[in-house]
Amino acid sequence: GDSVTQMEGPVTLSEEAFLTINCTYTATGYPSLFWYVQYPGEGLQLLLKATKADDKGSNKGFEATYRKETTSFHLEKGSVQVSDSAVYFCALSVSQGAQKLVFGQGTRLTINP
Amino acid sequence: EAGVVQSPRYKIIEKKQPVAFWCNPISGHNTLYWYRQNLGQGPELLIRYENEEAVDDSQLPKDRFSAERLKGVDSTLKIQPAELGDSAVYLCASSLGVLGGSTDTQYFGPGTRLTVL
Numbered sequence: 084g085d086s087v088t089q090m091e092g093p094v095t096l097s098e099e100a101f102l103t104i105n106c107t108y109t110a111t112g113y114p115s116l117f118w119y120v121q122y123p124g125e126g127l128q129l130l131l132k133a134t135k136a137d138d139k140g141s142n143k144g145f146e147a148t149y150r151k152e153t154t155s156f157h158l159e160k161g162s163v164q165v166s167d168s169a170v171y172f173c174a175l176s177v178s179q180g181a182q183k184l185v186f187g188q189g190t191r192l193t194i195n196p
Numbered sequence: 197e198a199g200v201v202q203s204p205r206y207k208i209i210e211k212k213q214p215v216a217f218w219c220n221p222i223s224g225h226n227t228l229y230w231y232r233q234n235l236g237q238g239p240e241l242l243i244r245y246e247n248e249e250a251v252d253d254s255q256l257p258k259d260r261f262s263a264e265r266l267k268g269v270d271s272t273l274k275i276q277p278a279e280l281g282d283s284a285v286y287l288c289a290s291s292l293g294v295l296g297g298s299t300d301t302q303y304f305g306p307g308t309r310l311t312v313l
Contacts, residue, residue: 087238119304124306125306126199126200126287126303126304126305126306126307127239127287127289127304128304129301129302129303132301172238172239174238182227182244182291182293182294182300183241183244183252184239184241184302186238186239186240187238188236188237188238189236189237189238
C-alpha cells in the first residue's frame, strides 16, 4: 500500500543552521506530496506541496523538490530560527487534490538559540 | 476566516465510558475528515464525509466508533465504550474536496486529546 517514511527524530539544531528532514514514499500511482507542520498546541498546517515530478514547493524559507527517480521529498531550510521548532509531517495523496492523505510518523525539530 | 473548530480540547474518562467529539468545519467546505493520531505517529484517517455522506469509513472501528454529519456541516465522532487503547488525539479536518480539484488542501483543527484511564 501507499506509505511515507520520514527521518527519525528528534532533531536538534542551533539557530541559523541548515536543516534537512528526509522523506521517502511508496505509492501505486502518481501522488501529490505535502509537508505539514504542527506547532505546539496547534493543529497541522500545510507548509508546502508539489503535485508532479520535479516541482519545487516553497514557503517561509522552506523548500522541497518532488524527486520521482528517488521517490523522495526532502524538506530543507538554509537558516533555521527558534520559531521553526515544531513537528513536521510528510504526506502523500494519490487522489486528485488532497482527499486521501497518508502521513509519515513525524519529525520533531527543536532549534536552540 | 475562522478555522476548523473542535471541542472539547481535552477529555479524560474511565474505560468503558462513552465519549463524543464535535467538529465545525470551515464554512463552505464540503469534505470533512476525522483522524486519530497516536503518540509519536502521524494522523490516520478514520472517516471522510462528502457533504452528509460517509464515502470512506474503511478504517473506522465500527464495533465501538460511530460518526455523523447532520445537514452536511457539523460532525460528531463517538466512542462507546472507550478502551485504554483509544487514548490519542482526534483531529478533524475539512476541505473543498473534489470542488477544489488539484489545489484542494485539508485544513486541520487543534484536535481533542483523549485520555482513557
